[in-house]
Amino acid sequence: MCQLLGMNCATPTDITFSFTGFAARGGHTDHHADGFGVAFFESKACRVFIDNQPSCKSPVAELIKRYPIKSRNVIAHIRKATQGTTALENCHPFMRELWGRHWIFAHNGDLLDYQPALSGQYQAVGTTDSEAAFCHIMQGLRQRFGNTEPSTADLFQAVEELTHEITVHGVFNYLLSNGRSLFAHCSTHLHYIVREWPFNKAHLIDADMTVDFSLTNRQGDCVSIIATKPLTDNEVWTRFEPGQLIMFEQGYAALRAVVPIPGSVQRKNAESLACV
Amino acid sequence: MCQLLGMNCATPTDITFSFTGFAARGGHTDHHADGFGVAFFESKACRVFIDNQPSCKSPVAELIKRYPIKSRNVIAHIRKATQGTTALENCHPFMRELWGRHWIFAHNGDLLDYQPALSGQYQAVGTTDSEAAFCHIMQGLRQRFGNTEPSTADLFQAVEELTHEITVHGVFNYLLSNGRSLFAHCSTHLHYIVREWPFNKAHLIDADMTVDFSLTNRQGDCVSIIATKPLTDNEVWTRFEPGQLIMFEQGYAALRAVVPIPGSVQRKNAESLACV
Numbered sequence: 001m002c003q004l005l006g007m008n009c010a011t012p013t014d015i016t017f018s019f020t021g022f023a024a025r026g027g028h029t030d031h032h033a034d035g036f037g038v039a040f041f042e043s044k045a046c047r048v049f050i051d052n053q054p055s056c057k058s059p060v061a062e063l064i065k066r067y068p069i070k071s072r073n074v075i076a077h078i079r080k081a082t083q084g085t086t087a088l089e090n091c092h093p094f095m096r097e098l099w100g101r102h103w104i105f106a107h108n109g110d111l112l113d114y115q116p117a118l119s120g121q122y123q124a125v126g127t128t129d130s131e132a133a134f135c136h137i138m139q140g141l142r143q144r145f146g147n148t149e150p151s152t153a154d155l156f157q158a159v160e161e162l163t164h165e166i167t168v169h170g171v172f173n174y175l176l177s178n179g180r181s182l183f184a185h186c187s188t189h190l191h192y193i194v195r196e197w198p199f200n201k202a203h204l205i206d207a208d209m210t211v212d213f214s215l216t217n218r219q220g221d222c223v224s225i226i227a228t229k230p231l232t233d234n235e236v237w238t239r240f241e242p243g244q245l246i247m248f249e250q251g252y253a254a255l256r257a258v259v260p261i262p263g264s265v266q267r268k269n270a271e272s273l274a275c276v
Numbered sequence: 277m278c279q280l281l282g283m284n285c286a287t288p289t290d291i292t293f294s295f296t297g298f299a300a301r302g303g304h305t306d307h308h309a310d311g312f313g314v315a316f317f318e319s320k321a322c323r324v325f326i327d328n329q330p331s332c333k334s335p336v337a338e339l340i341k342r343y344p345i346k347s348r349n350v351i352a353h354i355r356k357a358t359q360g361t362t363a364l365e366n367c368h369p370f371m372r373e374l375w376g377r378h379w380i381f382a383h384n385g386d387l388l389d390y391q392p393a394l395s396g397q398y399q400a401v402g403t404t405d406s407e408a409a410f411c412h413i414m415q416g417l418r419q420r421f422g423n424t425e426p427s428t429a430d431l432f433q434a435v436e437e438l439t440h441e442i443t444v445h446g447v448f449n450y451l452l453s454n455g456r457s458l459f460a461h462c463s464t465h466l467h468y469i470v471r472e473w474p475f476n477k478a479h480l481i482d483a484d485m486t487v488d489f490s491l492t493n494r495q496g497d498c499v500s501i502i503a504t505k506p507l508t509d510n511e512v513w514t515r516f517e518p519g520q521l522i523m524f525e526q527g528y529a530a531l532r533a534v535v536p537i538p539g540s541v542q543r544k545n546a547e548s549l550a551c552v
Binding site for chain 1: 318319320321323324325326335336339342343363364365367371372373375376377378395396397398399400401402422423
């Protein structure tokens with residue numbers, strides 16, 4: 001399987017600290033060594049850095065750790081391949097355009113017998129179930145709303161419905177963002193933490209590094225970090241319920257829903273816990 | 277204006293040498309310092325690195341110079357902004373998906389009174405005439421061929437027709453690739469060179485660097501380099517004719533056409549020569 005890392009903020013923030021701990025899990029403190037990727041929204045722009053080298057030693061990951069890119073929405077992924085080869089076209093996150101915005105998607109899980117009926121508006125470039133699911137979501141949004149960007153509430157409901165269509169096929173932990181909102185869905189494992197005023201110190205689990213966020217952040221700053229497993233050992237992380245979908249905006253959990261998980265998939269999910 | 281660099285090869289090749297000379301023009305040997313970008317196709321995958329710092333000193337450009345990515349199709353761009361701000365969403369090259377392939381586009385020129393009728397299938401994220409032109413081409417290809425990828429000959433003809441629609445509006449030097457073919461069109465300034473067996477030494481104009489390609493390449497390797505201005509001072513570069521469109525495949529110029537340039541645009545082009 002894989003691991004996910006996401007960030008949604010009220011003000012542009014660099015993710016260097018969290019990414020350093022997360023990247024160590026790509027071959028150093030954990031075995032997710034079949035490539036990695038990270039996408040940064042900067043206003044409407046989006047930069048995607050991917051590599052099929054392990055994130056613990058990739059020169060691209062080194063750049064990310066040393067070059068603090070300030071972003072309000074970040075999605076990162078370290079891969080332990082289960083479907084598809086370790087070819088670069090199978091590295092998450094994936095990017096498509098809809099309504100004049102870039103959309104970014106990364107997935108942790110395994111969708112079985114999953115071959116969505118894609119009309120061709122969005123097609124997968126690689127061979128993963130994950131990119132097919134992303135195309136399924138993009139197509140579903142376009143079919144529902146045409147060329148008109150919907151309200152946030154309507155968008156959330158559509159994402160909830162599309163998530164339900166896909167969870168029928170298996171484990172579907174994912175992060176999705178259009179640069180304004182960040183959607184996080186949990187089938188099995190996902191945690192989050194909201195850091196806000198007054199900020200505190202945080203210490204990484206995967207590297208001996210501490211940051212005092214009260215020195216680098218101000219009143220009004222607010223940052224949500226979402227991760228497959230907690231990244232720090234001195235903070236209280238909130239575990240997502242199975243099936244829970246949360247939309248983060250301005251650094252907060254703004255909308256929530258629980259997407260029903262079919263019984264057969266709940267069993268599959270339970271079986272797959274050990275390998276996430 | 278801006279400058280373009282492209283590479284199309286028979287076998288995966290790294291562009292470190294050419295990129296080093298090209299990147300120096302982004303604020304060191306020339307004034308194209310409003311950001312840069314470079315896209316590498318690796319099989320069907322495509323990595324796009326962009327930065328709004330000048331390429332002569334950007335940490336992202338440093339990574340590209342030190343990390344030899346082997347690719348069969350590369351498109352790079354250094355920017356001197358004429359339309360749109362220096363925001364990151366306006367940095368070339370731009371990427372979209374069509375027929376399960378990534379497409380990459382970069383432009384040097386200026387399109388005046390240009391507002392293509394985009395149906396919404398492809399929309400610009402930024403505010404440049406260049407990204408609008410790319411969406412125009414992508415939409416035109418989808419309208420002509422639907423979800424079925426055409427033959428190379430039909431694709432070339434369609435690109436030629438779409439280029440003609442856009443050149444009506446001004447200077448339209450561009451590079452376009454789907455990872456297999458690289459299309460290069462010249463309104464005003466574009467040059468190319470084909471390097472093949474037996475390879476020779478090449479010396480950069482913009483940096484004191486020489487490479488002996490006979491030591492790093494073999495029989496069967498073939499590399500076309502396309503650039504706004506020649507990059508080396510000891511090789512013979514071929515100048516594109518105004519209006520010329522060439523499709524490169526396997527390192528060679530495979531198909532050629534001359535797209536008629538309207539008289540009014542020829543005058544505009546002539547006026548703009550000094551600032552390219």
